[in-house]
Amino acid sequence: MEIGLVSDLVQEVMELRRDGDVPLHRQIYSALQQAIIQNQLPAGTKLPASRDLARVLGVGRNTVLRGYEQLLTEGYVLGQIGAGTFVADTLPDAQPLGRRRADSAGAAPATAVPISRRGHEIARHADSGDVQHGAFMPGIPDVELFPHDVWRRLIGKYLRRRHAGLLQYSVRGHAPLKASLTHYLHATRCIQAAPDQVLLLNGCHQALDLCARMLTDPGDIVMMEDPGYWGARNVFRAAGLSVHPVSVDAQGMAPSEADWALRPRLIFLTPSSQYPTGVVLSLARRRAILAKAAECGAWIIEDDYDNELRYHRHPLAPLFGLSTSDRVIYLGTFSKAMFPGLRLAYLIVPPCLVEPLSVGSAELYREGRLVEQAALADFIADGHFASHIRRMRMVYAERQAALRTAIEGEIGELVTLSGGQAGIHLVYFFQAAIDDHAIAAAALAEGVIVRPLSLYYQDRAISRSGLVLGYAGVAVDQIAPAAVILTRLIRAAVS
């Protein structure tokens, strides 16, 4: 091949860019490498002398030499520079000569479907939206009112050379945070646990994944409230579990004898405030579930997701304290009381699970983020956490009242409220036959985010239509205008 052909080729497959972003010798290397890979320069082709190519391309000879040297290093070309440089025979040696094709590395994959069955299942049930805040996105706190200055000071305190050890991998979490947290949970939730019973995780999904993988086998049954948290359902499915939905009544999750006969390996529930309906699990039901779980040898994950935000009376004591059977795992999160992007959740586990779950967490995820954990320990111990919650409770109570007025005052006869004692969202059941997905789509078109209640159901036979409305992240004066849009759409749907 003549030098002209090679330099044409080089100029064809690339434009030498002289903006200094990628060095010229790398560009020459890349262009020739691609040409060799794509068989435009077959094995045995003699490359032009570096001096000649340099002249044709208008670059220095050393630039070409550096490009050639890299090709030589990587085995794309052979020979001594100066004596002649030839394209090497690098096509796969496992293939018989007759089958060599220029695009052998680009053969069509054996299947047109790029992902696995498991992957398809995960993607098929995907419920996460691309919009994660705005009126009335559920589960989102007000991040504007977070005490940024305090948090920045605490993070800054630990991002210093004298705390460099906090930049290493974590081994079982930051002890002061585990101590702050048990102290706090003891005072507010009557939870008696030693700091080593605390496992710190990157969010609830990871915490649920850890429990699923360490405590269950593929094909095992996990019992969940229906309606329930779709995110947990997806995490369990991804771990190979069969999710068995159990209906919810006025006393909370209501498993029947037939449900128990399936012998679940895991039970996931939200006793303090059923998600999303806000129903409180009655004491009798709590004790029945604990007894039955012990009979089955099932683990219980108690998700106390909005433990801090309760507007009336003290929050109910958690199942964790009720159980004398060491089968309850308590799950809490800082996503709502602090901010979602923090990605810090925790498990309080019975003593028998400390060792296996700690080992599992280290193996499955490798742990770090000790700077954030140290800052959070101070944030709790210095009282900033409690005072932020006190403040937000008042703010959110006002916003909830505004939302209730705007909805119930307008279309009170069309909806029934569920929840509102705690947390940062309200559920409205529709009294009339209204397609909640259609309402959600129509609202989104007008800039209002609502989640259809039916999305939270697994069992279509019991699914009810309604809306889940988050109010915490919406300023009071923005609530009424967004609610006006919503009530108009709902009225239109029934008329």
Add this chain to the structure above:
Amino acid sequence: MEIGLVSDLVQEVMELRRDGDVPLHRQIYSALQQAIIQNQLPAGTKLPASRDLARVLGVGRNTVLRGYEQLLTEGYVLGQIGAGTFVADTLPDAQPLGRRRADSAGAAPATAVPISRRGHEIARHADSGDVQHGAFMPGIPDVELFPHDVWRRLIGKYLRRRHAGLLQYSVRGHAPLKASLTHYLHATRCIQAAPDQVLLLNGCHQALDLCARMLTDPGDIVMMEDPGYWGARNVFRAAGLSVHPVSVDAQGMAPSEADWALRPRLIFLTPSSQYPTGVVLSLARRRAILAKAAECGAWIIEDDYDNELRYHRHPLAPLFGLSTSDRVIYLGTFSKAMFPGLRLAYLIVPPCLVEPLSVGSAELYREGRLVEQAALADFIADGHFASHIRRMRMVYAERQAALRTAIEGEIGELVTLSGGQAGIHLVYFFQAAIDDHAIAAAALAEGVIVRPLSLYYQDRAISRSGLVLGYAGVAVDQIAPAAVILTRLIRAAVS
């Protein structure tokens, strides 16, 4: 039950603590609740009048009333306060009366083994140590020399009210970081990718978990280099994969026809610097693996874990750029170039996988941590990343030289070096029959951490004995003293 009995009971099951930590009314509530749960106060028991109990306990009457009110709220007691308060009948209603036992909720679990088979498998292969730094822990960079002040300033820049949106959940990662990263990888690694091909994840383990779950099904085969990264092996096993070890020779991973006949669904490898031996995958081998993977319809994960730290010449171009088949996923991490606790890794995925893997990541993990991502984008774009790497490359080269002198000068005839062209560890194969686990244990007893090479092998038949020594986190003057201990132990083992 007489008031005396109840108050005795209360005093027995608790000591009222007056240090202000837990309010007195919560302590009264807790003690009575526990007594009711444990059937020390059976259903129908009349609680003493609040005034009487207050006198006996030496507390205010309102304190007792608040405790009673909570019990009433939660259903442990019935009745109007004043008219008489009785313990409610809250034992599980599903059990026939005759079977009621005080400890019904505490029945022995159906199995004595608390965790699942999958959990046992994960725990059984656990290789993470409790000590994560010190001479000569592999994989640990020097965190003292990290530019703490720069990083603190960048994090602080984004922890402000005007950037409050960064505290929300993330939707597909922080765009400026994805742009910085593709720009950087293009200039340094010849990787041509659009920013939307970048997925940001909480560390390599999560990145591998995502690929395993979205791209493979339980029972599928993943092919891995042997020796190889045990952490990846554990993540794949936990996802239900069958890990097939492939031996490594001087050209890198060397899969035979028999290996390919197993039709792996996934191939995990470290072409630029085989982990832990440092061998570079030859070009012919690269192309053969790409071609065979395409034939099998297998995905390739290319782990370029120490891409930045290369002491001689440019790093080799990654497989990702070589492939025209869209079957290569590139994995990088900031654990070594920045610090391990950051927990940020990334995947560069072919266009066909952007959508499914992004959806999978959102469902499986929920994403956040945009503040760190924004700070990292600036850190790269402002040149801090490149200059930190330049500096550390010199520091680490000096440390590597010190370690080689200390080991090879003393026991050069007993060991053979592998690696050293890149990265932050060296591998020494033992020439004599030495038990590397025994050396590691003996060294640990003297405060020196070394990883036995045989730990990295899956297939005992090909396993070789040796040591993996990390030098990056050890100051030069600490290297010789630690090496003296090590060489003495090795000498002793052969004599």
